[in-house]
Amino acid sequence: MSKVRTMSMALCAGVLLVPAAVAVVGSTAAADTTEKLHVDYESGTLDSGVDGLSTSAATAPDASVVARPGHEGSYAVQHKVTLGDPGYESNGAPRSESATDLLPAGRFDVGDEQRYEFSVLLKDWKTYAPGDSEAGDIVFQGKHSGGNPPAFYLMAQRNAIAFRSPHLDRQSTVVEDLRPYVNRWLSFRVDARWTTDGTGYFKVSVRLPGQSDYQPAVVYEDVPTYQPENPAEHGYVKWGLYRPSQSIENGDELTRIVQHDDIRVSDLP
Template sequence: MFKPIIQSRFFQIRSKCTRLFFLTVLSANVYAQSSGDVLLHINYENGTLNSGITGVNPTNATASDAVYMVQPGAMGNYAVAHKVVYGDQGYYSNENWRSESDADRFKAARFLPGDERRYEFSVLLKDWTPWKAGDPTNETNIFQLKVSGGAGVPLQVRTQRNAMRLRFAVENNVPPADIIPDIRTYVNQWIHFRIDVKWTDTNTGYMKTYMKLPGQGSYALVDEKTNYRTYPGDGLGGQHGYIKWGIYVTPPDMIRVAYHDDIKVIYLGGPTPSSEITNGEIVYAHHHKLHK
């Protein structure tokens, strides 16, 4: 488990025989030092909807069960659940049937052209209603790499009919990629994702999506984009990218529930991000052994 960097007036370091105390100011910057540093790790192990991290927004939906904790998680004791009931205004937010968490306000986890990042998350489709011929074909998003300011969405992990697919920015004019032809086999089981991205606003980037299905011991590459424009905006005027997870859009007259856990943003390269630490805030920036 990754240990958080917790802001305090003193950091205490213990060795066998010596205690050293280092004075640190109440507001400081935390920098990624090398490839593999974890910029954000949301594991919900403290049992709270934002995993105890300032800058993580659990949902904008108002229903009492639009977001809630569940046990067990993918690897630990807790995970978060998002729920959307089509037609109930309590599950309508940001102009659609939606209950999503986001890390938009956690600045160290944002992305801009020039950044290289790894994104990891685990998802469980809870009692997912199967699609039948003649049913509406609305897609349901479960994870997004999003850009602010109305730019195209670089990547959406979503379901349509009985498939799980990747959808890419409209500006790139590339077709969706079906990565699980039939998800019914994997309902109520954890599916694990790893997405490596070099963020560029020219055709020099890459986006590689890996997946580990139940029963698999390692991740498999399921989609790869190279020499590819990954960032659809320009990164100017405060525009930036961030992650979202939960439920976004559901077919008419349907209830959708998804669990998420072990959400990470990992530094792979590019400018070193910083994050101002305020009193009591937890910031993750510890090294993570990278696996291919």
């Protein structure tokens, strides 16, 4: 039976939420890792000096740019999407993203146990008010190749940040209120064991401004994590901005901008 753990005690929609003291068990505690990829943009270029790193296919000149300052360095990457403008679309959808699809160091497959870390800044983010659209803006994805839906993603939705696994049909809030952190760097960590049976897991941790270390947010245990709908050669990660459910007709915010920095892919022991 699969298990879900987060940081408060409640029973809601059949999901058990437990206190932080319990969530530490089996969570993202310190672990010896082998870093495979670190994208820090200190080269001042969109590919961060990493040969093969895919950059945005959106054609607008400001859909993807190098911005400064970065999270802990001089530079970060900035992605922008304006609804209704084809210059901010890729593969027919409103998105501007970077990806590790072509990088062996940025891929995952069945049997891998990996850690994904990134820092994100929601730039001048218009926060949610009653009556606004409740669609989410995706800022990081773990994807299967072959045009498959993501295995997981993190998104800003309403005034929270949520972690979702589409094929598990599960979603959990990992930052309750993003409003104090607009224009400030937030850091996230996702540990994953990639399996086709019920032995996999997703473990999500968050480091908010002012915190010295990551704090456990949610754990999905004893679940199949590698479940592409179509044949997939491998998995990979993407970061930027993807607005799959937004439209001008729905009254969604016309333009959104995010910045990313310090993207890391590491093997867990």
